Amino acid sequence: MKLTVNGKEVECLAGTTVAALIKERKLNAACIVVEYNHTILKQNEWEGVVLNQHDTLEIVAFVGGG
Amino acid sequence: MKDQFIIGGQEVSSRLLLGTGKFSSNKIIPEVVRAAGAQVITVALRRVDPEKAEENIVSHIPAGCILMPNTSGARTAEEAVRIARLAKAAGCGNWIKIEVISDAKYLLPDNIETIKATQVLAAEGFVVLPYMSPDLMVAKKLVEAGAAAVMPLGSPIGSNRGIKTKELIRILIEEISVPIIVDAGIGRPSEAAEAMEMGAAAVLVNTAVATAGDPVAMARAFSMAVTAGRLAYLADPEDRKVYASASSPLTGFLHS
Secondary structure, X not given: OXXXXXXXXXEOOOOOEHHHHHHHOOOOXXXXXXXXXXXXXXXXXXXXXXXXXXXXXXXXXXXXXX | OOOOOEEOOEEOOOOEEEEOOOOOOHHHHXXXXXXXXXXXXXXXXXXXXXXXXXXXXXXXOOOOOEEEEEOOOXXXXXXXXXXXXXXXXXXXXXXXXXXXXXXXXXXXXXXXXXXXXXXXXXHOOOEEEEEEOOXXXXXXXXXXXXXXXXXXXXOOOOOOOOOOXXXXXXXXXXHOOOOEEEEOOXXXXXXXXXXXXXXXXXXXXXXXXXXXXXXXXXXXXXXXXXXXXXXXHHOOOOOOOOOOOOOOOOOOOOOO
């Protein structure tokens, strides 16, 4: 199935959770924030959210800035 | 009497606020922060790129600092609010620098959208510091909306052109009840001192430190300039005059 992660369309197996996707991408869970279909997910919610076709995920982190 | 600097009810130990963008390496940031003596440190929020090696900027910021994420990238109040909420969810406090910009050439802020975002975020309990084009009525509306400080620009972001908006900032300092923090455009320590001598509560500097040949030395120079400028302001300098006024006695000359 297809979903959008950080503005890019990606392929993903049905049944994948947000937590699994984060792990698969080797992202550092300690310093990212996830927005799922425009709603911010708490880290303890990642495991319980199963991704669906056409979902939108934003995964963000702090970077240097003024 | 102690010269306290308070933002949103919290005492801040330094009147030099520091940005973390544009450093050649983030590894230098802890030393720069220490040299600057800065407590309030800005960061930005961006999409994670899985292709790039991840680096947690927060790990480079010394303990005891107040993290102030900005809403850079926002073009509307709605986008700024969304970024602010994401930043808060990262669990690094509730300070937010509102930055709403849709002008790519001069990066001048959209004051109207900034007021809207300030209203929403202050009501949600954020400590809101809006970056703005200096204008008295806008500043008053930002205060009404709940801004903890108002941050007028000296000149365009990253331009190092100094305080071109001096007269408008002077009016804000005189008329606005919350701290006025000059943000953007300060390119030299002398310009930071100038802002402080005028009575600005603080300055926010990024480019001038980050892009200097020796950022640590420049951070120290800015720290000294901010301290000197503040002290000079508190010392209450005499007004400028058109004509000379002799410093030495005008009596007892050797000639008749």
